[in-house]
Amino acid sequence: MSAPMTLLDKLWDAHEILQRDDGTSLLWVDRHLVHEGSHHAFAKLKERGKAVSNPGLTFGVVDHYAPTRGGAVAPDIERMMVTLGENARTHGIRLFDLMDPGQGIVHVIGPEQGLTLPGLLINCGDSHTSTHGAFGALAFGVGATEVAHILATQTIWQKRPRAMRIRFDGVLQAGVTAKDMALHWIALLGSDGAQGHAVEYAGSAVETLSMEARMTLCNLSIEGGARMGMVAPDAVTFEYLRGRPFAPSDFDAAEADWRALSSDAEAAFDREVHIDAGDIAPTVTWGTSPEEAAPITARVPAQDSLGSKAAHARASLDYMGLEAGTPLDGVTVDQVFIGSCTNGRIEDLRMAAKVLAGRRARVPGLVSPGSSRVKRQAEEEGLAQIFTDAGLEWAGAGCSMWVGMNGDLGESGKRCASSTNRNFKGRQGRGARTHLMSPAMVAAAAVAGHLTDVRPMLEGRG
C-alpha cells in the first residue's frame, strides 16, 4: 500500500514532468489565464521570437483595467485593453473582452465558465489565483517572466511548498462569513504566517460553505502568505460545475476521477491549525496589512500588546488616522465598496442586499458585480434595485476599486469600508484608507455611516 498523501501531493504528482537535482519540479499547466497586465510577458515572448505553445489552454480576460462606470476611457487604459486584444488575436487565444457576455474578473469567470475544474493546475499573472483552489485545483499566481515561460512552454518550475491544513470545526454564527474566517486566521498567524506553504482548508465549517464562500476563503490565502489555498472537491463542487459552458462533456467520468482528490485520512501535514468556527465574530481590519484585523466588537489594539509588530502598527494607525483604544464599532466611513474577486459573486451581493433592503445608505458607495453574468443575475433577482434604492451606485463588472487601475479610486484621507482583499497603503488611491470586511459588514457600514456589527441588522431577516 502506498503512503498516505495530502491533496497537495496528489495534485503535484499528477502534474510533475520531471524534478531537477535541487528538488524543483517542472509542472504541466492545464489552464493559463492572461489579462491586460500580461503585456510585459507578451513583449518578452516577442523578444525571444517564441509562439504560444498551447493557445487552446490559454484564455484572455479583460478585467484589471475594465471601465465599470461608462463615460470616456483614458487613453492609457484603452491601450492596455487594445494590446491584450491584439496579443490574443496574434496567438489564437480565446478572449473574454468587454463585449463578451461572459466578461468579468478572471477569478470569477474561470469558475463560472467551467474553465476551473478539480484536479487542474491553473496559473495566472495575479496573486489571487489561489481562488481557483476552492475547486480542488492547484492554482497559484505567477510573475511576468513566469507568464512568458508558461506561454512558451505550457509548464512552470516550482518548488513543492510545505503542506499546511487549517481546520475550521463547529458552526459559524449568523452574519459571519468566509471573509471573516479568512481575516480571523490571518490576524492569528500573520500576513506571512503561511509563507512557503500551501493551505488546505478543511473541517465541518468549510464543508458546509457554498462554492462562492470557498472561493472567498481561498482568495485570501495569499494575504496570509500562502501562494496556494485549496478545498477538497465534494458534492457542492460537482453541483456547481455541472452544466457550465466549458464543463467536461462526459461529466460523470470526470466526477469519478475527482472523487479521489482529497487528503488521505492518515496523511501528514507539515503544519496543522485548528480554529473553532463558533468563536469567529464579524471581523474588520484597522491597519494597512490584512493581519491588522480584529472583531468588530473590539477596540483598536494598544501597541504594547503587539510585541514585534508594534512599529508597523504605529505607522498603520498614523496612516489610517486612528488611535489605539478606539472602539472599532463607531469609526465613521466616507464611502463603501462592494465587489472584487474576493466578494463580487452572486451570494456576496445577496448577503449585502439582505442588509440593505428597505434601508438607506448614509454614505456614497459603489457596487461592482464580479462578472456580466453576476450582473444580469443580480438585476433579475432584484438586488440591483435594492442597491440603487439604498442610494448606492450599481456599476459594471471589473476589478474596479480592488486595485483602482481603471480609475475607480478613493480620495486621500477618505475612509472606505470595502469587501476587497488588500488594505495596503495607497491601494485604493494615494492616501485612501481602506477597512476590509465582508459584503454584509460593508452594507451595515453604509447604513450606519460607520463600522458596525451587522448581526443586529440581520435579526428577523432569515
Add this chain to the structure above:
Amino acid sequence: MSGWSELSGDAVALRGANIDTDQLIPARFMSQPRADGYGGFLLHDVRVGDEGHPLNHHAPQVLIAGRNFGSGSSREAAVYALVDFGVRAVFAPSFGDIFAGNAVNNGLLAAQIDEELCAALMEALGDGAGAARVDLAAGCAAIAGHDFDFTLDPVRREKLVNGWDDIDLTGQHMDKITEFCGARFAAHPWAMPTPQ
C-alpha cells in the same frame, strides 16, 4: 539580461515590515512600457514628498528591509522598479513567495537574513548609506562593518550569475513536455477545455 557574481556599492536601510508590492510600485504606473525605465516609480507614493526618505538622498545597490518584503500582488513591475533604480540585492528576514521568484528572474538577489542581523544592520546604517560588498559565489556579504554568510539555492545562484531566466533552462526538456501532454489528456480527457 546580464548576470553578476560580485558587487560593491552602497547599502541603505528601509525601515518597517510588510513593504508590499503596491508600495514598491503603485498600480497606476504599470501600463508604461518597460523600455522607458521603471526606476522613478520605485516607492513613489511613500518617497515623493518625504524629504527624509533615504532613497531621495542615495542610489544604493543593496537594500536592508523588514520582514515580509515584497508581499502582496504578483506584479513583477515591483522588481523592475528596484532593478531600474539600480538595486541588485535585498536582504530581509522574509519575502513574499512570488516576489522572490520574480526577483531571481530579473537578476535581483533576494536573500534571507535573521531578524537579529537585520536589526543590527539597520542600526549600523541608520538613515545614511554604508559600504556594501556581496559575493554570490561565496554566499557572503560585508555591509556597514558586518560580515555575514547567506544561503542561496544553487539553481537561483546559477541563474543570477549567468543572467538566465527559466525560459533559457526549459528548452532542453521539450521532448518530455510533449510526451507528458499527450499522456495527460489521454488519461484525463476532461482536462481538455471543450466549449459545449
